[in-house]
Amino acid sequence: xxxxxxxxxxxxxxxxxxxxxxxxxxxxxxxxxxxxxxxxxxxxxxxxxxxxxxxxxxxxxxxxxxxxxxxxxxxxxxxxxxxxxxxxxxxxxxxxxxxxxxxxxxxxxxxxxxxxxxxxxxxxxxxxxxxxxxxxxxxxxxxxxxxxxxxxxxxxxxxxxxxxxxxxxxxxxxxxxxxxxxxxxxxxxxxxxxxxxxxxxxxxxxxxxxxxxxxxxxxxxxxxxxxxxxxxxxxxxxxxxxxxxxxxxxxxxxxxxxxxxxxxxxxxxxxxxxxxxxxxxxxxxxxxxxxxxxxxxxxxxxxxxxxxxxxxxxxxxxxxxxxxxxxxxxxxxxxxxxxxxxxxxxxxxxxxxxxxxxxxxxxxxxxxxxxxxxxxxxxxxxxxxxxxxxx
Ligand SMILES: [Zn+2]
Numbered sequence: 001x002x003x004x005x006x007x008x009x010x011x012x013x014x015x016x017x018x019x020x021x022x023x024x025x026x027x028x029x030x031x032x033x034x035x036x037x038x039x040x041x042x043x044x045x046x047x048x049x050x051x052x053x054x055x056x057x058x059x060x061x062x063x064x065x066x067x068x069x070x071x072x073x074x075x076x077x078x079x080x081x082x083x084x085x086x087x088x089x090x091x092x093x094x095x096x097x098x099x100x101x102x103x104x105x106x107x108x109x110x111x112x113x114x115x116x117x118x119x120x121x122x123x124x125x126x127x128x129x130x131x132x133x134x135x136x137x138x139x140x141x142x143x144x145x146x147x148x149x150x151x152x153x154x155x156x157x158x159x160x161x162x163x164x165x166x167x168x169x170x171x172x173x174x175x176x177x178x179x180x181x182x183x184x185x186x187x188x189x190x191x192x193x194x195x196x197x198x199x200x201x202x203x204x205x206x207x208x209x210x211x212x213x214x215x216x217x218x219x220x221x222x223x224x225x226x227x228x229x230x231x232x233x234x235x236x237x238x239x240x241x242x243x244x245x246x247x248x249x250x251x252x253x254x255x256x257x258x259x260x261x262x263x264x265x266x267x268x269x270x271x272x273x274x275x276x277x278x279x280x281x282x283x284x285x286x287x288x289x290x291x292x293x294x295x296x297x298x299x300x301x302x303x304x305x306x307x308x309x310x311x312x313x314x315x316x317x318x319x320x321x322x323x324x325x326x327x328x329x330x331x332x333x334x335x336x337x338x339x340x341x342x343x344x345x346x347x348x349x350x351x352x353x354x355x356x357x358x359x360x361x362x363x364x365x366x367x368x369x370x371x372x373x374x375x376x377x378x379x380x381x382x383x384x385x386x387x388x389x390x391x
Contacts, residue, residue, distance in 0.1 A: 002026055002033075004048040005370055005390050007055040009379075010034065013347050014361035017339070017379075022048060023055060025391045029367045054376045055390070056342060057362050058116030058369025059322035060349025062281045063200065063258050063310025065121045066130070066138075070094050070102035071315035078292045081206035082219040086226055088315055096126070103130050106320055111135055113321040114371035114387045117350065117359050119200055119256065119281075119310065121174070125165035132167065139170040139353045141200040147229045149184035156188055170353070175249075177202035178241040179209050179220050182233065186248035198254045198354060200281075203242055204267070205259035206291060213241040243270045252277065256352050258310060261287050261295045268303045279306045279352040282344075284328045285319070286312035297333050308349040309341075323373070323387050330381045338379050 002024045010021030012034055022040050024033035033043065042048070068088070075087045107130055110118065117137040120127065123145070131138040142162045146155035159173045173193055175181040178201070181189075193199075204210060211218035216236040224231040237244040242263065249255060257263075258281040271278050280300060287294050300307055311320045322345045330336050346368075350360025359368045370391035375384040 002042075002044055002046045003391065004042060004046050005051070005055060006037075006048050007051040007053050007372060009054045010362065011054060011056045011339075011342060012362040013057055013343060014363055021055075023362055023370060025370055029369065029391050031362055031364050031366055031368070033364060034362055049390075051372050051374075051388075051390070053372045053374040053388075054379070055362075056371050056373060057346050057360060057366075058371050059114050059345050060308065060353065060359060061110060061115045061118045061311050061320065061322055062256065062279075062308040062349040062352055063121070063283055063312055064110075064118050064320065065313035065315070066103050066106050066118070067099065067122055067124055067126045068092065068313035068315045069106035070098050071313070072102070072318065075315055077289050079290065080208065080219065081290055082208055082223040084290045084316065086223060089227065099126055100130070102314070103127055106314060107134050107136060110320045112389060113319075113323060114369065114389050115320070115322060116369035117353060117355055119349070119353050121176075121200065122162070122166070125162060128165045128167070137170065137355065137359070138166075138168070139172070139198070139355070140166040141172055141174040141198075142166070143176040144173055144185065144189065145176045145180045146182055146185045147180060147224060147231070149182045149233055152182060152185040152188050155185065156192060160192075170355070172197040172199070174198075174200045177205075177209075178245045179212055181245075183248065186245060190248055190250045193250055193253070195250070195253055197250070198256065198352075199249060200256040200258060201249075203257040203260055204240070204262040205287070207262045210240045210262055213237050213244045214239060240264065240267055242267050246271065246274055246276065249276075254352065254354070255279065256281055256308070259283055259287065259295070260300075261291060261293060263295065263299075265299055265303065268299070268305065279308055279348065281308045281310045281352075282325070282329070283310045283312040284325055284332075286316040288328070289316040294332055297329065297336070306348055307344040308352050309345045321387070323385065326381055327383060327385070331383070338381050341381075
């Protein structure tokens with residue numbers, strides 16, 4: 001028996017909004033039909049369930065670290081990135097019971113918030129069992145970190161062994177961040193990963209990162225000292241971080257660059273000249289939490305960049321909700337068009353994670369999740385909008 005779901009508007013994402021449209025979904029959640037009210041004829045004797053609001057496909061959370069879920073509320077707000085990292089490193093250990101419970105709660109929270117797929121970073125195999133059992137699809141990005149050149153071989157070997165623990169076929173190895181990987185590690189990484197390995201790297205989350213690469217100055221040097229790492233091999237590059245490390249990333253692999261709070265117009269030009277297929281992931285609530293600022297959205301729009309949305313972890317956020325991230329963006333940038341930002345939160349994320357055959361839009365044959373947004377006013381996203389999962 002099919003379920004017929006109708007609302008004031010259906011946003012298939014891949015095609016124009018349909019006023020009073022109807023979506024037919026089977027018991028497995030696969031879309032069997034999308035109808036205009038004038039041409040609708042039920043394919044069986046199922047009843048139409050009518051809702052007030054806007055029906056959209058499930059959200060894609062392009063960036064999370066579910067294994068840090070037990071750290072909710074532990075790190076103070078507004079410390080800046082280097083201090084935030086130190087705090088996470090020194091306080092992340094906890095009992096497996098506590099970690100498991102927090103991850104299970106986070107997974108449920110994301111499901112209820114209409115999230116159907118997640119790009120999730122991992123340094124451990126703590127989340128592998130949860131991911132096997134979850135109703136959410138996780139693409140796991142196993143992070144490789146190695147500040148000192150000597151560590152590169154060992155760290156890559158460790159990462160290669162860790163990806164075996166994530167068994168759903170959606171897993172890749174990724175450098176954690178420009179400041180946490182040596183040039184040697186980047187070069188070795190480039191040699192060992194196949195073209196299909198999607199990369200998701202934290203990028204320009206703090207101005208300190210650009211300062212480190214430009215001048216070899218700033219808080220990252222103190223950070224290295226505090227964790228006992230030797231920074232002697234790092235050299236000032238006289239250019240922003242992205243312009244220094246991007247040439248070392250393997251080609252033509254898909255690149256997800258995360259945060260981009262301090263990415264400049266010159267950086268966009270550089271990426272374009274390199275001919276890279278880049279998707280920019282924004283995590284606005286985490287940026288406000290850690291750095292107290294947001295990326296310059298207008299620059300991304302003016303230069304036609306492809307954007308996706310992530311929550312980051314509960315170490316730097318109080319919710320795991322793509323709707324909440326969109327609300328923050330719309331509250332800070334009044335000119336944003338919901339019909340555009342909803343693409344960032346759905347189909348663009350699906351494309352970035354290579355799961356667009358199943359997720360990201362309401363289309364016959366896909367199983368994208370069906371989500372209702374209640375309280376929308378003329379396609380405007382206000383604080384009052386709520387999410388309800390329909391399929
Ligand atoms: Zn992150």
